[in-house]
Amino acid sequence: MIEARHLSASFEGVSVLDDVNIRVRKGTIVGIVGVGGVGKSVLLKLFCGLMTPEEGQVMVDDVDIASLDFDGLGSLRQRFGMLFQNYALFDFMTVGENVAFPLEQTGDCPPEEIQARVSERLVDVGLAGSEMLYPRELSGGMKKRVSMARATIANARILLYDDPSAGLDPVTSSKIFSLIERLHDPNGVSVVVSHDIDRMIGVCHEWILLHQGRVWFVGGLEAVKMSSDPVVATFFDTASQGGGV
Amino acid sequence: MTGVMARVGRITINTLVVVGGMTTLLGRILRSLFPLRCDARETWRAFYKVGVKSFPIVILTALFTGAIMVIQSGHYVHKTGATSLLGWAAGFAVFAEIGPILIGLMFSGRVGANNTAELGTMVVTEQVDALRSLAINPTAYLVAPRFLAMTVMLFLLTAMGDLFALFGGAVTAKFMLDVPVWIFLQQVMDAQLLDEYLLGLVKGTVFGMSIAVVSCYYGLTAQGGATGVGRAVNASVVAAAIGIFVTDFVVALMWGIL
Numbered sequence: 001m002i003e004a005r006h007l008s009a010s011f012e013g014v015s016v017l018d019d020v021n022i023r024v025r026k027g028t029i030v031g032i033v034g035v036g037g038v039g040k041s042v043l044l045k046l047f048c049g050l051m052t053p054e055e056g057q058v059m060v061d062d063v064d065i066a067s068l069d070f071d072g073l074g075s076l077r078q079r080f081g082m083l084f085q086n087y088a089l090f091d092f093m094t095v096g097e098n099v100a101f102p103l104e105q106t107g108d109c110p111p112e113e114i115q116a117r118v119s120e121r122l123v124d125v126g127l128a129g130s131e132m133l134y135p136r137e138l139s140g141g142m143k144k145r146v147s148m149a150r151a152t153i154a155n156a157r158i159l160l161y162d163d164p165s166a167g168l169d170p171v172t173s174s175k176i177f178s179l180i181e182r183l184h185d186p187n188g189v190s191v192v193v194s195h196d197i198d199r200m201i202g203v204c205h206e207w208i209l210l211h212q213g214r215v216w217f218v219g220g221l222e223a224v225k226m227s228s229d230p231v232v233a234t235f236f237d238t239a240s241q242g243g244g245v
Numbered sequence: 246m247t248g249v250m251a252r253v254g255r256i257t258i259n260t261l262v263v264v265g266g267m268t269t270l271l272g273r274i275l276r277s278l279f280p281l282r283c284d285a286r287e288t289w290r291a292f293y294k295v296g297v298k299s300f301p302i303v304i305l306t307a308l309f310t311g312a313i314m315v316i317q318s319g320h321y322v323h324k325t326g327a328t329s330l331l332g333w334a335a336g337f338a339v340f341a342e343i344g345p346i347l348i349g350l351m352f353s354g355r356v357g358a359n360n361t362a363e364l365g366t367m368v369v370t371e372q373v374d375a376l377r378s379l380a381i382n383p384t385a386y387l388v389a390p391r392f393l394a395m396t397v398m399l400f401l402l403t404a405m406g407d408l409f410a411l412f413g414g415a416v417t418a419k420f421m422l423d424v425p426v427w428i429f430l431q432q433v434m435d436a437q438l439l440d441e442y443l444l445g446l447v448k449g450t451v452f453g454m455s456i457a458v459v460s461c462y463y464g465l466t467a468q469g470g471a472t473g474v475g476r477a478v479n480a481s482v483v484a485a486a487i488g489i490f491v492t493d494f495v496v497a498l499m500w501g502i503l
Contacts, residue, residue: 050374074380088375091366092290102379 007056018213029190031204038210040193048080081156087143089135096131102154121149140167157188165196197240277385288390296398306351307406311413332432335414340441349452353485357460361481364464365474395457403449455488
């Protein structure tokens, strides 16, 4: 469903990703982990065409996104829902308007239905009745949850979550990960970038560890546990706060 | 010597990058406007913010502009007794040059800087990426409405500002030179300054376009968090002021030829 072939990306001459090959199969929830600055967020942006790789290809549903023109890329992006690391809420819109925005833009949803779906999704993320608030009136955790509601409201088949639990308390983090699991389309894919290994364990079907700009490890939880690679073992033992994987 | 050459080369390349970027942005804006594909709500918001909220400061600027023109010419009027030329002198200077330029500079400082800061913040907080991820073209959604609003509103603000400048001049003439208001206004009418008034409106419109492209370009290319946004605003204000003087020169030249 999503495939990265020999992807390389760099910023101001510094290589971030180098020859990355990843295949995300339909129906899976994939966790991408690695130390800060290793290129996890960059990888998500490459997946949905927000960034262009220096080398390599990103294939979505067997289509090379580099081959698409502006309109083609636009219609491809309608298959994506993305939660951004910095919330990316439109600060000139209310919470309700932010969450409704993806539905309004498709133009095929009547206003009453949009209203109902917005209310329902805000209940899901624990922010019922906050429609009229502006992002500046929300805490960091609340902004993250509004962003989560906006990313998922259009029922996109490909959901990309960039650090969904950053800045959240443990209870809200658990709720967010439960929501990720619940909203996952069995015919789609969900890709989660996070440092919250303990909560990812119950949700992710497959793990990708990025190390030194490359894919260092790919596999399920069992493979993680059985891996004798010191990088894998050290990373998961250190990152997991709950006593190791 | 090599260092100097390298510096000149770097400045030249950077200037060309900026000019090329602005030209590309203008092309994208025009493509979004023909046919019109702007979001109605965002366009309304831009018109309100750019026009209605700028009205008081522009009018204040215009009133003082007219007043200053009369004070400056008052000295010579007293000396020569040529009070009949007061309305013509003030009207000519305000309509053709001082009015549009000062209103444009004030508009650039208020609206242009604000626009760069707003777009820059949207870029560094990933709001522009969020729009793109939702299959929305940021140029059509964010930039084209601002371009439209700044162009139309600076035209209207110049049109009204010129009249308020005359009013400011007339009041000043009354209290400082004892020239009755109606005589001052009659002198302006007799001077037949329609050409100069139209020239000022053309300048206002072109300044609006220039401020919009410059401020949007610097906003959209901001990077590096809050410091980067600050740098972008600074660069935008300087470039917009330069843009006003350059386009003023070009329009005046073209007007003379045509």
